[in-house]
Amino acid sequence: MITLYHSPQTRSSSIVWLLEELGVPYGTKHVTFRRVDGTGARDPVNPHPHGKVPALTDGGDTLFESSAIALYLTDKYRATWMGPAAGEAGRDAYLSWLAYRPGVLEPALILRRLGTPHVQGMMGWAEANEVEEVLNAHLAARDYFLGDRFSAVDILLGGGIHFMLMARMMSETEVLKAYAARVTARPAFARMMAA
Ligand SMILES: N[C@@H](CCC(=O)N[C@@H](CS)C(=O)NCC(=O)O)C(=O)O
Numbered sequence: 001m002i003t004l005y006h007s008p009q010t011r012s013s014s015i016v017w018l019l020e021e022l023g024v025p026y027g028t029k030h031v032t033f034r035r036v037d038g039t040g041a042r043d044p045v046n047p048h049p050h051g052k053v054p055a056l057t058d059g060g061d062t063l064f065e066s067s068a069i070a071l072y073l074t075d076k077y078r079a080t081w082m083g084p085a086a087g088e089a090g091r092d093a094y095l096s097w098l099a100y101r102p103g104v105l106e107p108a109l110i111l112r113r114l115g116t117p118h119v120q121g122m123m124g125w126a127e128a129n130e131v132e133e134v135l136n137a138h139l140a141a142r143d144y145f146l147g148d149r150f151s152a153v154d155i156l157l158g159g160g161i162h163f164m165l166m167a168r169m170m171s172e173t174e175v176l177k178a179y180a181a182r183v184t185a186r187p188a189f190a191r192m193m194a195a
Helices: 012-022 065-076 092-112 128-142 151-167 174-184 187-194
Strands: 003-004 026-030 055-057 061-064
Touching: 003 012, 012 065, 012 151, 012 187, 055 065, 061 065, 065 092, 065 151, 092 128, 092 151, 128 174, 151 174
Parallel strands: 003 026
Antiparallel strands: 003 055, 055 061
């Protein structure tokens, strides 16, 4: 049985959305965590080594980090296609964009919001304006990150773009606005929001 360690309106909501898309049975355990305003505390039941959400257990397997959880779930539960398997065309783009959200998108945009200057050559991610240029150019040419097929990348990166547009952490463009509207129109997104 899959158990998601979750708190609503956090990054673990992406995993709820993914589990809804996959249509696999799962349970959620609501946990507390340390919030940005200084409230909240680590929850001792959460297996995440830093007490963050999401974390996920599945039988004897324990996972943390959204991208790793998404890759694990989409590799293991394949009745609904949510990403290319190893050896399938598009796996290269799938892995790269899955890693892009925590490795590039988030640090670039969060540090810009905090006013931290980008140090080219030292920081392992690109400068925020350049990230926006890459995302706009990529999505101007296709409906979804992998082309014409919705995948888990559109949950992790698409959900992130949707959130960052709402939080005004990204410049709104017609391309990004249309893309965010496309991915959040999915019934599984509505089920995640309702939950
Ligand atoms: N890189 C992690 C980030 C997880 C994360 O930072 N989650 C936030 C909630 S949105 C959290 O648990 N914060 C609590 C803390 O920083 O201790 C992932 O993508 O899963």
